Amino acid sequence: MEAHQAESQSPIVSRASAKKELPRHFRDNRHVWVFIELERGQVHPVSIELLGEGRKLADKLGVQLAGVVIGTAEDLGVRSAIAEAFAYGADLAYLVESPLLSDYRNEPFTKALSDLVILHKPEILLLGATSLGRDLAGSVATTLETGLTADCTELDVDADGSLAATRPTFGGSLLCTIYTLNSRPQMATVRPRVMATPKRVTHAIGPIIRHDLMMIEEEIVTKVLGFLPDERSEKINLAYADIVVAGGLGIGTAENLERVMVLARTIGGEFGCSRPLVQKGWMEVDRQIGQTGQTIRPKLYLAAGISGAVQHRVGVEGADLIVAINTDSNAPIFDFAHVAVVADAVALLPALTAAFTRRLAPHTNRCK
Amino acid sequence: MKGEKFHAIVVGAGMSGNAAAYAMAMRGLKVLQLERGEYPGSKNVQGAILYADALEKIIPDFRDDAPLERHLVEQRFWIMDGASHTGIHYRSDDFNERRPNRYTIIRAQFDRWFSAKVREAGCTVLCETLATRLKQDSRGNVTGVYTDRPGEAISADVVVLAEGVNGFLGTRGRLRETPKPDSVALAVKEMHFLPEDVIAERFGLTADEGCVIEAGGTISRGVPGLGFLYTNKESISIGIGCLVSGLAAAMERPYDLLEAFKHHPSIRPLIAGSEVKEYAAHLIPEGGFTAIPQLFGNGWVVVGDAAQLNNTAHREGSNLAMTSGYLAGKAIADVKDRGGSMVKSNLALYKSMLDSSFVIKDLMKHKEMPRFLHANSQNLFVSYPKLISKAAQSFVRVDGNSKLDKEKATSAAFLKARSRWGLISDAVRLARAWR
Amino acid sequence: MNIVVCIKQVPDSAQIRVHPVTNTIMRQGVPTIINPYDLFALEEALKLRDRYGGKVTVLTMGPPMAKQALEKALAYGADEAVLLSDRHFAGSDTLATSFAISRAITNLGLRHAPEIVFTGKQTIDGDTAQVGPGIARRLELQQLTYVTKIVSVDLHAREITVERRSEGGTQMLKSQLPCLISVLEGVNALRRGSVADALRAARAQIPTWRAADAGIVEIANCGLRGSPTVVKRVFAPTPRAEKAIQIKLNDDQCGPLVDEIIASIFEHQPALEASFQPNGLT
């Protein structure tokens, strides 16, 4: 790291306008990388969303997009990961294969990814903000002593080619744009369902650059004893539901939440709630939608009695259609809802359920 | 740490608790203070006005670093009916003195400052600790306090009950009764935030001058009550307090009264465009002198709201609380210095100090006021306000009627409403309650 | 056991309001609290100490005011506390923060290096979850994040078995001490400190370490200058341009209103109607 010119303890603001002169040895970092995460042999949807985003950034920079796959050769997932990378716009793929990489462990994955980056010098490295992605990104960024911005809601490239990563701050009340000034790669993680899923591109498989993992099992301290998949029958996957119905404080009591669940079931959606309800113990934390809960991007989001504080807004803004029901015509949720219904949700929900049932009845021609 | 013993335990970190703890710690006593809130002030609610005169006796240089909002230069008394207010305003440049007499404060910030002083004086302060029960020996003498934390009771020679109007420990230890519905008022209050200059503009204030509005009338819908509006630096505290017995009898909702008060044509423009950031509620002792419980006993004394020390006529509370706390602390330290034990006879010193101070004198003077307000609530809070506002309007409005006719109509209205005898008896009883 | 728990004093973000007109943060009345996720880490550490003996030291990096957070941690039952506070730390991003904290932990453990360093899952103001991994990497601790349960600890063999949350399930790992553990929320319930704990906390003289006291010489790695990332712009989310379709409840019965809502939904999203398949009406 080139020594910075001795500056007095400058306040944050002036530092922000500090010139971005990249130290020499970072000047030849090029290309955009996306880490393809595998979840039990399946490519995690967030990686596909990042390939879409990465393609956009690469085109703006006029560089290549690479998919990075880390895993074991005999795992079919690895094969499909590479195919998916090219199917969603990658120009090339890096593959680190080793039997040590069958289950996710921090040490071998960090070494594999860090060595690749040191060798091939990307300028931008994107990972999904999953529990795996966050665990890995943190240790890789520290190993490389580079900048890492978490949970980005928007990625763009400035005229001078530096990555402008925008993320929520102050608990989601505001957004801030963060730059990685004098180090490369510029790392960022993005939450699932924040970026749009790109269209598949029937793209010929491009070049695959393989590397071995410079590690032996004895060097790795942590062993995986086993893995217990979530056997809960219907796993709460709020993040990927097409339809979500959520209740907020305007629902009044825990009992009234039943009306939210009934409507959700009637229209084949998931149900959730805003943070205060989890704090009151009316719903479990997996049902919480918002900054500190799940980010959702459903086709239809129905908010009943939710005021729509910024912390909640950040988690739902991606929905295609937001229908908000609240008695307070000045509720903040009406600032970003598509359809604003000024009424009491508790009374309206049963009526809505009935109406939907009538409307859907002809489709399902099931007798009542 | 087997049952550590203290000279004194103070229950509560409000005005009276902090004053008592400070007084004793400054005299070198080993003092422990228990506060059930997350920090001193997180459970305290008040209008809130600070009376410098009382605090100067305890911390003379408090103005150097205490968090004060505005010093008061204007007091407005209003009598309100549905659409109007008739008032007396007193504003004087004298109040722009070097050591101003009254300030508006924000309790969460002020109590935290006061508690820091108490800690500096050497008192140990435990927050997030609820005192659940008094430790009493077989003869009922108080020897310590149980808390809701694991571990045994904490012992002390004397316990200072500064626990607020509800007197949770005092009533459980049968040292006093739960306050009666007709001797406490429920005040509900909101904090409205506005830019500093907007507040200054709306009340004609410069720098950190402050203004207070206190209003009675139809806003409490016949229940004995008082609306208030205090100007802080960049916020306005606005609320309304009504006698609990009155509210219960009239089945009135306090938050509806507050909304109506906020929407009153005389009030609405003053808080227009504000951002509300908190809604609080608190009981205010209204019983006056007759409601004061036993103030001391073997191993304990009662101070502040817990002793119902609140002057309803002048709406003063924090000065009585601070003074009673300070005097209790002083008395305990004096008894200790002359080697006395914390028995009832010695602790009587606290009561005698209190009697000779303004605290009891003022309360004695107005001891009939609560009953007077309570007995005549319909007249005082409904009929008179309407009569007065009609009289004022007729006096002001120019409509071609002769002044003589107008005066005749006004006096006719008063006579019709209260009859000659009623008017005279009201005046006499008011004077007697005030004397 | 020598256990270190890293905590942070953060603004209570649930109380943060953006001024509707000026879009600036309304600072008044936003109290500071211990980062809620850190309390689960503290409880986990206290449980280990109760079982295996030793001491729990709580460490935080922040302004002098952060001492209040340490006082509260002591009141819950922690044994010792250290505040890391220095003008040079101002403006640190996660990389610079993990550098300073790692040095302080090394300094803490000169006589007896800590077996476990605990952190919360993430902070509610930073939300990056990067400082834990940063510390683990710098102190070469085994990195065990999103831990839901400490199954067993064998001090002689210096082994630890944990369960951690990972995508789609729970991983069981066997690892070695020393390690860094970030604890998932909801795995335990914080205890109430005893009277003795509260008294000890109220009287504790909490040391404040400046950079030098923490054994930090390379000031260039701290604060703004040690931070590769920098915040360039802070702004409020822009409200949606076109106003929402307002549907007012004219009279009390919901009938017409409901049909209007459904109509506007299907008109806005025609494809939706097809995808409505009530899944097994229970």
Added chain:
Amino acid sequence: MKAIVKRRVEDKLYQNRYLVDPGRPHISVRKHLFPTQNLIALTQVCPAKCYQLNDRRQVIIVSDGCLECGTCNVLCGPDGDIEWTYPRGGFGVLFKFG
């Protein structure tokens, strides 16, 4: 009149800072078939609207949001209609201003 909007008490309470002590409500209403007049008054007088009538016209309490003013204790404590205490230390309402 955007300036001051008629706001329901739930909206007022939402502004407050409150730490729920899950599973440990600090006030309970004694079982009764027919509520006393004072208990019924609580459904109107309680500033946080914690008391409501259930469908069998009995008075029930949801103590979340309680402002700990003590009005219910003053009206119904002495004759035992309710069991009244403060929340545990550090829980309940936490006034930012007070």
